[in-house]
Amino acid sequence: MRIYNTMTGTKETFVPINRDSIGIYACGVTVYDYCHIGHARSAVVFDVIIRYLRYKGYKVKYVRNFTDIDDKIIRKANEEGIPWNEVSEKYIKEFYADMDSLGIARADVEPKATDHIQEMIHIVQTLIDNGYAYTVVEGDSKSVYFEVAKFKDYGKLSKKSLDDLLAGARIDINESKRSPADFALWKASKAGEPWWESPWGKGRPGWHIECTAMSMKHIGETLDIHGGGADLVFPHHENEIAQSEAYSGKDFARYWVHNGFITIDKEKMSKSLGNFFTIREILRKYDPEVVRCFLLSSHYRSPLEFSQEQLKESEASLDRFYTTYERIEDYLRYGARQKKKGDISAFEIDKAIERFSKSFEDAMDDDFNTALAIGSIFEFLRILNRYIDASPPISEATAVLEKGKQCLKKYTSTLNIFNRTPYQWQLAMLKSKDIPITETQIQEKIAERHNARESKNYLLADNIRNELEQLGILLEDKKDGTLWKVKRDAPEAN
């Protein structure tokens, strides 16, 4: 299995330190507002990575933190006139609400920065003792800075040289720092800010130190995988490496995994540009599974352009999957309902199952290529359809199709999409498209139309069908009854 490592810029064979206890740390969010779809991408990407590694038999300990103290949280608290921890607690709750709905499993440990103040103080003190950090008096207490020039590998992740960084004039000139590139490990608190007692007086932790403290406490000094959004490469992860390796003398992480951005009109979606959509906004119009499918429809490192069209395409993909799935179920229940078309043997399906398993795993083994893996699902689906078209004897079909279904299930559960029943999918569509009719009412209409058709009153039958179509419900006449489904391009509610 190969993973792209930002550190080396190449795909490398994944060799964990110990396959029975893989440690993965992903940077979570700063909880000061609702999450947008970009946060969702990162969360979904690592959710799939974890699921797939577990499927492969690795024992994974997954740690994802909350940054629950920082400038933005303090500012928000001041704006709203509430304590800072009320802000962070509120948005942690909202984070869970959003991520749960997207089918993202909880991490094994979800530490908060403010629960690790003592660990951070210990690391900072060690860095001072080792000569990597220095204190500066600021107000009534002291701040602590990491002296970047002392760490000779600085820039190895982001491929930046210290000289280039210093030449780029955009770094703040802070008189008290020895170099503009030095970063805060511990910040002296200003009036009115939250603070913790420390050897340097009242203060609060810098951003980068929290991840070092939490990952080392919950995993150890060397992580198998460290992940996050591509915008964290510099300075966040670069600084984490500097302080962690200066502290422990060991490599901080073996594989660095970074996901690409969501873009809008080709530009990065971000809070500061204001071109973002929150997860909950999108979920008002689209089913969570649609959003998740959209997020997995291209490779995790590529930029992913957000648009209604893209979401509709993902919806269409899911609809196609569940329609075929329903067709399989239908065949297993009732057998052939149409003329035999083509010829394909159970043996060939067996081979197709093997081929599908291999192509799915090959895709995922190659740096978690979910786009390719989804492609292999559709390829497999087409073969199953062809098999049903060939109207195989039910006894033979049962064995083969059940096997195919189980194989699908095994893999779709690693993506956590294509994972419901066709019926659940249709109910979800009914809900997300705000169709103004209940399932019970639809069934009544179907029964009414059934009677009309029995008595050959096709005019009435057609009227009922048209009436439902107006509402966004399509009827499919089958041998043993009529199936309803939500019209894909049904008008959205105004």
Next chain:
RNA sequence: GGCGGCGUACCCAAGUGGCAAGGGAGAGGUCUGCAAAACCUUUAUCCAGCGGUUCGAAUCCGCUCGCCGCCUCCA
């Protein structure tokens, strides 16, 4: 300015040396009381442009054009 990435059919998208996955849209067909849906088939002599390496390149190298990211908080 420094560093990095991207440019594949009408749209999205995989593919990083050996006949160009998959999805959406379009076209033709099958099924059907009629429909619709579904299913099947089909849709890039070619991968931004130019040049080079090679028996062979979308894939490697060089240049050009266009787009984007990081260098400041950011998933």
